[in-house]
Amino acid sequence: MTTRPPAQPFDLARIGAGLTFAGSLAELGAALAAPGAAAVVQAPPGTGKTTLVPPLVANLALAEAHDGGAPPRVVVTQPRRVAVRAAAHRLAALDGARAANRTGYTVRGERTAGAGTVVEFVTPGVLVRRLLADPGLEGVGAVVLDEVHERGLETDLLVGMLAEVRQLRGDLRLVAMSATVDAPRFAALLGDEEGPAPVVDCPSALHPLEVAWAPWDAPRIDERGVARAFLDHVADTAAREHAAELAAGRDVDALVFVPGAREVRHVAERLRARVRGTEVLELHGQAPAAEQDRAVSGRGPGDGPRIVVSTALAESSLTVPGVRLVVDSGLARELRRDASRGMSGLVTVSCSRASAQQRAGRAARQGPGRVVRCYDERSYAAAPAHSTPEVAAADLTEAALILACWGAPGGLGLALPDAPPRPALADAVSTLAAIGAVDDAGHATALGRRLARIPADPRLARALLEGTRLVGARAAAEAVAMAARDLRPPGADLGRLLSALRSGRDPQARAWAEEVRRFERIARDAGAGSAQGHDPSTQGHDPSTQGHDSSTLGHDPSTEVGAVVALAFPGSVARRVPGGPEAYLLASGTRAGIPAGSSLSGHEWLAVAEAARAAGRDAAGTGAVVRAAAPISRELAESAAAHLLTDRVEAEFEDGRVVARRERRLGAIQLASTPVRPTAEEGHAAVIRALAAHGLGVIGWSEGAEALRRRLALLNRELGAPWPDVADSALLARLDDWLAPEVDALAQGAAARGIDLAEPLRRLLPWPEASRLPELAPERLEVPSGSRVRIEYPPVEDVPGPDGTAVPGASPIVAVKLQECFGWAETPRLVDGRVPVLFHLLSPAGRPLAVTADLASFWSGPYAQVRAEMRGRYPKHPWPEDPWTAVATAKTKRRLAGE
Incomplete structure (x- = not known):
């Protein structure tokens, strides 16, 4: 048996040359000297913590490795895929590739790490699923959580999960890195019985920074999103400011911040039309990996000046070399949950002051810089101090499934930075229960564990597996890939978007195709009929029981998309509201409009993938607008949302009489309504509900009844018991004592106008005291x-x-x-x-x-x-x-x- 030569340590002196954090390595090394130690690193962006901390931790692990054995791996999380690749490439370049694949990375759909990898960069989602598959993290000696201050939901979950793993293993080193003042909170979470984990600070590496303002004199956001005129202002400001820098002899690059991918494309296109001799690059999560890597890499030999237009992903976890000018729109895209409508999604808001400072700091990382904010100082002062933690605003369905699979439903017992909000968590658990992913106790089912292994929202994972049987693996993967990405279909029509993506006309076609291949591979690996072990009679729905197959859909692309979306979001199947083609009622009870002029107009049924709060014409007076949907048939809507189907008699007490209708509903959507005669039990329940909701006034007090009630009220006030309390609440609490015959009569069809409450009220008179009523009152x-x-x-x-x-x-x-x-x-x-x-x-x-x-x-x-x-x-x-x-x-x- 041959032994492997001992791995060589990283050359920290060479890697850390010129990096500010090199001065803090000794302190951090001492804090992490013992196996199983934990520490928090607080260092501003640009100091080199992402580059230096992983090899330092790796060296500690390498020093403890047994001869011939594989060295323990150091896993480092970065909140975004582009940051993962950039960090891995940078460390590998500084290390000099002394060993093949010594530094590698794993992101969704791409992996360069191998058996010899010592430092592996991953996204939080990759590490979460790795933990679910291997809770002991076999072969991993340390985990470094970078950018924990961003408060991403998966990173928050990792803090709690890894703290638990560290307690159980005892030899896992754990480091949390933050660029802001959250460090004490994480030090307490990672601490033990001896106290909080040590915090290692590092001074700022910022050079002098000039702050300028180029305010916009109109609202930056209108009813359709970011105003196009404002985006033009941002582009024009960037072009003007960058040209001024070049004219002054400063050969610098510029970084422009806008909230989302669509805004990046708009600003970049306008810049390309306005500037000459300057390369304009786009940096956002939907861009192909090669384009992302080019945007975050430095200029090559002979390259000219550059303007990089980016979303917030360049805010803190990436250093874009050469940038000395930042132009900031002051806007960000954050998750928000609308509890009243049961909706979650990305919304555009003013970025926090902390974010604005992080963005500005990008200009002064490598020398004196300048930031131009395209808004006024008053708006900056009015912005929130910090961004909202994702756990406080996001849909928690995926997080709830992760916690259930981990054995900590709702986060019970985990050292999380913030507990999940109870209402959002309850909604998430209800959603998971409906698709059979958790049991009555909130623990993950076999299906739930399978869904958790698929890197997608559990509802989309379920739709991928079940949709494969219904429309085939390819069509299911295409629909899921569209729903999983932040794509905005023209007129909200997913069918039209699918055609554009298939033909390559849409700019997102290439990235979408990569996602399709990945999801199709997952679907084929899982096999058709993937809802095995899921009892549709009690948990969710299996389309195979409804008699549907791909032939019944006619291979119409729009219908296939609608089928998969309906499987993913059964509560969002929607029916057109009578009286107008633009308003729809979702099964969840929310009303939403479709965009004016949408090709979806006129369809009776839709499967809605995304809806958001909105005002204006597109909302059709509903307060919400459909962002992405596809047409479906009523039969398919009822099949996909079978667990929401109800068929029952609804009895109501209206206008003094019990009336009843037999109603068939799909959630909040009425399918049929027929007048029927209620049973005595149904009528009785209707009367009781009306009395509880509206009081005894629904029957009515006659003059004599009201006079008697007032006399009794005075006696109760002055003498107390046994004279009865006749306030509404007291009378309603003891209906059986005085009003039971009348309630029964009403339940059987009697009219309220034939009932005088005076006689029932006399049933409450105390005897023999009642004989004194004429004397006392x-x-x-x-x-x-x-x-x-x-x-x-x-x-x-x-x-x-x-x-x-x-x-x-x-x-x-x-x-x-x-x-x-x-x-x-x-x-x-x-x-x-x-x-x-x-x-x-x-x-x-x-x-x-x-x-x-x-x-x-x-x-x-x-x-x-x-x-x-x-x-x-x-x-x-x-x-x-x-x-x-x-x-x-x-x-x-x-x-x-x-x-």
């Missing part, structure tokens, strides 16, 4: 004239509880003509003398003259002024000077004298 009060005047008791809502006090308006009121109370000195009191009556003394015409709860005081004082004012107005009625001795009467003076 009489309906009427006899006044000195002999009249029996109705007492107006306070409304129930004005009566506090037994331990409360009366509020204004909460006293019983007697409205009576003043003359009928002559000689009445003592104000009557109710409820065994506890509650005085409030008198509204009226004129002979019934208009109020005075309000008093103290008749004696009124006769002795205010009466004289009332008499002076009223005797001339009502001369036919008595206004004696002495009300104490006058005869109380309701008659005029003439009628009184004639008696």
Whole structure:
């Protein structure tokens, strides 16, 4: 048996020449000296941490390797594929290729790492799936998580998962690297019983930086996204500023930041039309790998000046050599979740101040630089301090499946930077349960583990596997590749986009074709009928049970796309809203419009891959717009979303009577509705729901019932039990005690107008105390004239509880003509003398003259002024000077004298 020669350590002196972080290597080496140690590196962009930390950690592992054995591998994550390749290429170049494949990388669909690889750069997603397949990370001696401050969702998950692996293994070194002040948080997460992990700092490597402003005097974002006029302003500013640099004899490159791939293409095309002798390069996630690599590499011999137009991926994890000028739009594309509509997607927002500073720093990494911000200082000051962590805004379906497969549903027990928001997590688990990926306890099923191994959203993974049986592996892969990329179909029509991609007319055709080949290979490897082990009767849906095959779809590309999209997003199958071709109702209950002039217009059913909040004409008054969809048939919609089909009787209590309809629905979409006679149980439930939602007013209080209720409320206030609480909430809580016969009658079809609540209310009267009701709270009060005047008791809502006090308006009121109370000195009191009556003394015409709860005081004082004012107005009625001795009467003076 031959032994392998010991691997040579990396030459850190050569690799770190000219890099600021070289001065921190000794401190970091000491912190990581022991196997299983952890540390946090806090170093600004451009200091060389990405280049130097991996070989330092590798040297520590190499020193511990046994003779002849394979050296433990160091795995380094970078948040983006282009950064993975760039970091690997740079380290390999500085290392001098001393061993074949000593430095390699793995990204989706591409791998250069081999058996001799010592440092391997990967994306977070690659490492997550590697952990799920091999939780012990066999053969890996250390993991370096770079750019953790960006708070990508997969990186956050890795922090918790790797901290757990490190505890179990004891020999895994773990390093988290941050460019901002998040370091203390991650030090605590990676720490142990002895305390937080050590933090190794590095000073900034920035040179002098000049900040200039080129504000735009109109909104940067309109209802359709980033305003084209603003993008033209960014391009024109970049062309002007770069030309000025060259004219001043400074042969520098420029880096232009815009939010997304579409904006990159627009700005780049305008620049190419305006500049001469300058190469314009595009840098975004959808660009082919070769173009990405060229954009992030330095100029070659004989190359002229360059302008690189980039999304945020050049913000912190990449150094673009030669850049001394940055032009910043101040916009970013971030994930947002609309909980009210159940939508998630990328939206364009003002970038955070931290992001703006990172972008500006790109200009001063290799010498003095200049940043020109295409917005004003007020907008900069109003921007958030930091970007929103992805876990707080993203759709969590994929993350929830990863956690379930890891054995930590919902992140339970993991040291995550932030706990997943409960509502978003609950939605994610519900989605996974619907496709059979998790069981009732939230743990991953066999299907869920298979889906987790596919590098795509679980819904797309499920659609790829099931769609292969329905439309074939190639067509399924084409549809999934479109849905997985941030493509914007013309008029939201995925069928038209597919035609353009197949023909090569679309600029994304080449990158899309690579994705198609990858997904097709996955689908073929998995084999048709991939929903084995998934019980469609309880979890999700297997299209094979619905009688569909590829022949029933007629091989129409649009229909095939719609079939796969419907399988991926069954809650987003949509039906046109009657009365207009542009508004659709999704099975989830959301309404969305299609873009004006879209070729989708007029289709009855759509499979929606993406919808987003929007306003304006495209939203058709719904508040949301369809961004990507394909037409489908009703049969296919019902097949793909079979678990959302319901067929039940819906009984409602409307306009005082129970009515019922048999409704067949696909989620929120009504398929059929037929009037039926409800059963007693259905009617009873409808009445109870109406009472709970709208109160007893749906039946209605008669005058007599309301009067009795008010009297009882006063007694409950003053005396408490056993007099009943008759507030709505109390009455609704004990319906069976007093209203059961009437509820049954309503449930069987009786009309509410035939029910008087007075008699049911009497069922609540306590016995024998009820015999005192006329005495304690009489309906009427006899006044000195002999009249029996109705007492107006306070409304129930004005009566506090037994331990409360009366509020204004909460006293019983007697409205009576003043003359009928002559000689009445003592104000009557109710409820065994506890509650005085409030008198509204009226004129002979019934208009109020005075309000008093103290008749004696009124006769002795205010009466004289009332008499002076009223005797001339009502001369036919008595206004004696002495009300104490006058005869109380309701008659005029003439009628009184004639008696």
